[in-house]
Amino acid sequence: MTEFSAEELTHxxxxxxxxxxxxxxxxxxxxxxxxxxxxxxxEDLATEREQDEVLTSIGDGGKEEIRMIQAALKRLSEGEYGFCTTCGARITDERLDVLPATPFCRNCAH
Incomplete structure (x- = not known):
């Protein structure tokens, strides 16, 4: 199913x-x-709690990105990386350059 060279997949x-x-x-x-x-x-405690909320939000976003990367690595090992998980179309190199962990082509991402 893969149309990527070994060099591209390694990259x-x-x-x-x-x-x-x-x-x-x-x-x-x-x-x-x-x-x-x-x-x-x-007063300091209130400020720290506010900062903690921001840090927690950033951390949650990071955890979601980690899950996406782990899923992308799994797709890569299964020979399914670079293909949309919804429609099966090849995801463009330009899109993968910007969002290397994306499971969707441009059309299905909308």
Missing amino acids: RKGQLTQRLAELGVRLHGIEDELLSHQSKDW
């Missing part, structure tokens, strides 16, 4: 793996930051 796998590692580092930093707050002052 895409490298992109996905690198991004996965970057997200792991970022999420670890967010977790450390969330655990580091120890304020006893009510």
